[in-house]
Amino acid sequence: MTRLSDSLRGLADRAPIDHATVSVAGAARRIQRGRRLRAAANATAGVGVAAVVALAALHPGGSAGLSAPEGADAGRGAGGAAEPAIAGMEDQAYVWEWGACGSRPLDENSDGNGFYASLELSVTDNVAEPGDIVSGELTLVSSDVAGDFSTSGTATVVVLWQGFAVARTDVTAVYADDLATFEAPLVNCWDGSNLPAGDYEMVVVQDMYVASGELPVEDIDVEENGEDVGEGIGGADGADATAAPDSVVSVTVEPAPGTERLLSTVVSLEITGERYDNPFDMYLWGQPTVYPDDYLTPAAARAEYASRATLEPWNMAVGTQRVIMSYDGLNANTLDYSSPSYFGCPWDGVQAGTFPQESAKWNLLDVKASLPRQLSLSYGWVVDDNPEVSLSATNLSAFSLPGFWAEPNSSIVLVRDGKVVAESYLTSIDLSGSVNLYSEDGMLAPGATVEGRYLWRELTGCWVGNAPNKVEPGTYTVLNVQTLYLDNGPGEMYIEPYLSDGVEGEARSSIAVMPSVDYVEMQVWTSLGTITVN
């Protein structure tokens, strides 16, 4: 037997990646651009500081005097400063406005602990009523060495619902003895209405700025190769120059401006009252598509299909039609070419399947086509003429059917002995490729018709092995397929709660936005007649 683990590693070793390369320069540019943006954002936040807080601080890793940081990283320490990672390095808006409405600010962010300090958030009451104003406290937890630290005097309180920022308020937060208080209204950030009942989280973001002239100059011990020999980050504590070995020298660390964005700890917050499902869908996803009342829902499709299902083989007589349930969202992993409900060219390049054993005698669509009587092929191309084919599909059911935006599906297959041997995609006669929309919502109402005019320009034999099969001269049955993808609409969304992604230093993973839609896919196969291939 085979071990999957070994097979996967073998696959990785032999992956077809000969032409794939990774650009270090490209990655470096993106990283540096992100760092510059953050540095600029933080420096701007530091201008006009209102309050100065005595705070322990040390230059990151003592690196300024050991290895000059790049210009892009000025003030950050090239290898040591613990900048909070901010999601979307390419997204300037994300950098400048952390916690923007509808964003997921914690997805990619760090635990928020900066190098200089961290913030601890607490609220007076974790339970509130709609319209309340929440009172909270921020505690600045500093490191052990002295330095001068400034804030702009404001902080931003962000309220999250299932990870989405739904409220965002700038508040005054001036520290006295490392403690600041604030008050924030519980209103959403789109239209200012009260946050509805539900479970929320609150986090505060605040930019801190350390002016270079205000930082103390530190002497620390390093090895001659530049490695810091102190303990922990910064490493000055406990270093004893007199006891240092010969290879250790004492150097002066020049302080550099330090700016960083601190995220507070996250606290939970409950707003009491009557709860509604998905209260922010309108803001997050916009107006959901409204399906017509007679829309064929997945549940109705299943019922209609089941009532007409048959195991009777389809003889593919001209004008007859069968419907197959090619995919049902209630069943996992059936949407592939190995499905027993698949019909078409062979999926494995070896063996074509016959029409599915189960299908429904359900005249959903009246599909008509004006086919040529014969087709002359050379190397798969139609050579004697490019016959024009008019194709139309009329909804015979009492339901509105989705997916008909402009024209019917013009896929054609040729069948012999019950198996597909060739396929063709008819080409629109419109050379410019412009599309005249039939419907703005893609719905085909009962009795409505979509139609198109096409040229039949090629016919491709099903692939067998590594080449398409040659289409032998003879007479074939021509089938058309119209695919119906039915779901219950985008109105019901399920958001998975977010979890730590398990990567050290990467506190949050992106949130799964999983539509809990019900859906089925049906294929309407219609026999259009026969054609002789020369």
Place this chain on the structure above:
Amino acid sequence: MAEWLDEMERLVREREKALLGYAYVVCGDASLAQDLVQDALVKTFSRPRAGLSQAKSEAYVRRAIATLYVDHYRRQQRWQRVQHLFRPPVEVESSTPFSDLSADVATALADLPPRVRACVVLRFFDDLTVPDIAAQLGLAPGSVKRYLSDGMRALELRLGNLDDADHALSEELAVTDHERKIR
């Protein structure tokens, strides 16, 4: 040169093919694998990490590859559900010959939904336990078990019985017998 740049350059120089191969196993597409590795490098090295060894940085990048892949899928999910209605599938032929087994595995993996595929790779390539996978991908452990169960059933249909299939749902045990060098 900044330490992070030096480390990133060394990682790419020495482990580029391994990372691309891993990304290919995760996503099944050489072009996407290239993008995934690139994005994972940016994600990993955007945040300075003190004392980042090569082995550790490679582990970061690998985790980031899997996470980015699933995130990418999540963002594209709604579009993917309907895209087949708008365009025919494009078959891309690889210029690199596969062995039969690799081709079988690649084909079998390709038919797995992205989440299932990611769970299978993290379980059987990275030796992550079910809880680890759940934490990595932001899923409930029950969901991971379901994905693994579905995935193994589908893979065994294609590949026949797999020796290590019984380990799929183990919450604690590593799949392989030996300690992986890079975790």
